[in-house]
Amino acid sequence: MEQTKQTAIIVGVELQNQTDFPYSMQELRNLADACSIEVIDELSQKAPRVNPTHYIGTGKLEELRALAEGHDADMVIFNDELSPSQIRNLEASLERTVIDRTILILDIFAERAKTREAQLQVEVARLQYTLPRLVGLRASLGRQGGGGGTGLKNRGAGETKLELDRRRIEERITALQAELEKLVARRQVQRKQRQKNEMPVVCLVGYTNTGKSSMMNALLEKFNPQTDKQVFVKNMLFATLETSVRSIDMPNNKSFLLTDTVGFVSQLPHHLVKAFRSTLEEVTEADLLVHVVDYSHEDYEKLISVTNDTLKELGALDIPTVFAFNKCDLTDHPYPQTEGDRVYLSVRENKGLDELIELIRGHIFNDYIECEILIPFEQGRLVSYFNEHAHVQETSYEPEGTRLKLECKTADFEKYRNDFVVLS
Structure with a gap:
């Protein structure tokens, strides 16, 4: 019953x-x-x-x-x-x-x-x-x-x-916090490891139930179709309470980490913000925030305001942000469409994801350089390195070595600058 x-x-x-x-x-x-x-x-x-x-x-x-x-x-x-x-x-x-x-x-x-x-x-x-x-x-x-x-x-x-009862609760809080600190320490080790790998981190933020987890799954399906790491999705408040991190591997040897976070709500209890601070720290260390907005909501501007208030409390309001106005299929607004750092899309209809990725790419891969170089045969290891870590557009072989037309990180270009000849 x-x-x-x-x-x-x-x-x-x-x-x-x-x-x-x-x-x-x-x-x-x-x-x-x-x-x-x-x-x-x-x-x-x-x-x-x-x-x-x-x-x-x-x-x-x-x-x-x-x-x-x-x-x-x-x-x-x-x-x-x-x-x-x-x-x-x-x-x-x-x-x-x-x-x-x-x-x-x-x-x-x-x-x-x-x-x-x-x-x-x-x-x-x-x-x-x-x-x-x-x-x-x-x-x-x-x-x-x-x-x-x-x-x-x-x-x-x-x-x-x-x-x-009061003493028991105090003892219980102490015991739980000790266990939590161990898990937080493990999370921080994982975060440091990711930083060492120098992969850019993109964080999905927004009001609860705006479609952040659906967006993560759609991007995983698009770029990592073999993955079995889909995140839980349900049309309800606070379906996501734990941070999920997934690698998005794009076809041109560029990858970034995508983080799905707890949804926000107005007057989020300070006890919760405090308890979830370690989880929400993922937001503060992101290279870019994707602020997902339910554009079909009659008061969507208020949802944006609630999220910004929480980001301000976390000290994350200054991180570069792009806005993803989701659920456009439920509105009269044309989509997919990009206006500056805003993209209008529908995750449910899989429309606008390419435009979103272009916006993300423009923000997190702006330290890349396009060039044409000649790598001497004795530096053959560099050919392998750039094939793995850069976007090689053309390869040809000349008497002096291997000629590559490529897009690579500026840091890699400077690091190996003395080991190859720059042609253009």
Whole structure:
């Protein structure tokens, strides 16, 4: 039998000069839906600031209580991160499970995490969020443990063990962080190894569910058709929680590493950003970012803004960026089309990938030189080297040696400059 969905009312405070409030409430609905929670109503209040004790004013609180009772809602979800005292006060007033945007996102991450590193990162973030809220979360945590319903039967459970619980959580966080540090160290070794190989790194970034993983798979299929290293793709929020790195081998002896990253969302909990910092560091060390945008989204400019805010927090806003406006097949905009550092495409229809690759190529392979050289026969090893590491366009043999017309790295040209004759 299909499990009955839990029902919820969502609540938000619209502050003065806040232009993105309708968007953030819609995003909260999407987050609830990703947690299999049915939003049955919503309540909002315009205010100069959030009420420090109950998040909303007393009049609105009474309205919310009546609304929750009228709908017999299982829970109430708030659009901002609540303080421990706000959770306690709201649960006492509403007599229902109270959760906030942060715990909703943490729930989704916990459900989606597949690798050990992602699972550790999510658990650390959840425990750090839970620690100061042990009393206020008595009902909410019942839901996470599979309690369901309003969680009222859990009220008061374990309060006498509060200090013990707190110490256990602190010990658990310490143990998890120690295990995480080992995995992070391994990741850093792999990253240093890649840097030593001098392969350019291109990183896919963007809002969650814009098509980053689909784009990676499409590029793998195009340039590495024999690969079995496709990444997981599903039309849902946060399908990707672990960084995947794949080599894209182009036909002219040029390769680059393509990295798929965690999707961003507005007000990404700081506990999560902190826990996932090692994963997100992949972004900061990229040579080029490909900012994937869902161009069919009615508020796509807001998605761009959310991603830029997160990149700024990571210190990655200054990295060269090209924009890939995906899902153009769902819009009236012509595609494939390139405008400066923007490419309009459809991954689903495989249109625009060539244009995207040209943009990428122009950014990461700009240290190449086209030349014609004559390599003496006694330097025959250089012929092999350039055939393997450069794009050799023509080869001919002359009495003095091998003549190559090629495109190679400027660094290689300078390194072996004294071992061959430059013809043009």
